Amino acid sequence: MDFAMSLLVGNSGRVAAIWLALILLALVALFALALPRGVHRPRQISAWLADNAAQKRAEAERRAAEAAETIRYADEITVAAQGAANTAERRREECQRAQAAVDTAWQMYQQADAALARARRAAAYGIPDGPVTADERIERAQALRRCAQAAYRRGDLSDTQLLDALTHRNGWDPTRHPVEQELLLARAAVAHRFAAYQRSLDAENVAWQASDIATAAVRSLRHEVAVAEALAETARATLPQEEAAGTALSARRVPATA
Numbered sequence: 001m002d003f004a005m006s007l008l009v010g011n012s013g014r015v016a017a018i019w020l021a022l023i024l025l026a027l028v029a030l031f032a033l034a035l036p037r038g039v040h041r042p043r044q045i046s047a048w049l050a051d052n053a054a055q056k057r058a059e060a061e062r063r064a065a066e067a068a069e070t071i072r073y074a075d076e077i078t079v080a081a082q083g084a085a086n087t088a089e090r091r092r093e094e095c096q097r098a099q100a101a102v103d104t105a106w107q108m109y110q111q112a113d114a115a116l117a118r119a120r121r122a123a124a125y126g127i128p129d130g131p132v133t134a135d136e137r138i139e140r141a142q143a144l145r146r147c148a149q150a151a152y153r154r155g156d157l158s159d160t161q162l163l164d165a166l167t168h169r170n171g172w173d174p175t176r177h178p179v180e181q182e183l184l185l186a187r188a189a190v191a192h193r194f195a196a197y198q199r200s201l202d203a204e205n206v207a208w209q210a211s212d213i214a215t216a217a218v219r220s221l222r223h224e225v226a227v228a229e230a231l232a233e234t235a236r237a238t239l240p241q242e243e244a245a246g247t248a249l250s251a252r253r254v255p256a257t258a
Contacts, residue, residue, distance in 0.1 A: 067235035074229050081218065081222055084214065094211070102197070105199075119182050140181070141175075144165060148165035
């Protein structure tokens with residue numbers, strides 16, 4: 001036993017060298033085993049290492065491209081969400097204007113209906129019946145033209161109604177008594193104002209439908225923005241520091257939510 005210990009102590013340097021050589025041989029053997037089948041020569045090893053490095057670079061480039069695409073999509077969907085929010089705001093303003101137009105149209109219809117009620121009361125007293133002279137015909141035709149043009153300027157008659165009154169069509173008789181003419185004008189004004197009120201109601205319904213669609217689009221895009229931003233943050237973490245800083249700067253130029 002003492003002899004063995006003295007042998008080891010006396011040859012410690014030689015033993016260490018042997019152990020180091022064995023370790024190196026083991027590492028070489030492991031490296032050789034790790035190589036693909038048929039790769040054993042130095043040139044083959046160099047080619048394999050170069051190919052492996054190229055594959056790693058290609059994989060890194062592919063991942064970087066995917067990360068950049070994810071970040072780009074997050075920026076684009078954020079811009080789209082902001083545009084949808086602006087559109088929804090305009091749609092709400094259009095709804096408010098449409099509602100104001102409905103209120104105005106209703107008020108104008110009520111005024112026209114009140115004027116018709118006055119014309120009916122005036123006609124209820126009776127209209128003188130007798131022969132109409134040529135001068136009276138001319139005067140009544142001129143009065144009809146003046147009253148029709150005045151009603152058109154107030155917005156009480158449409159283009160078609162004014163043309164009928166001036167050309168004496170569709171019941172517009174210039175020989176009628178002025179009271180009757182006033183009653184005809186009042187009835188035409190009520191019909192025109194009620195039709196305008198109905199059109200304003202239809203326009204209001206269309207405006208509200210467009211506003212609802214725009215609001216739903218904003219909600220959907222905001223959810224998509226949240227998902228895209230989360231994916232973009234993960235993608236930025238995979239990029240090199242310089243590229244991540246650049247993409248983060250571009251993302252800050254666009255609001256994250258709309």
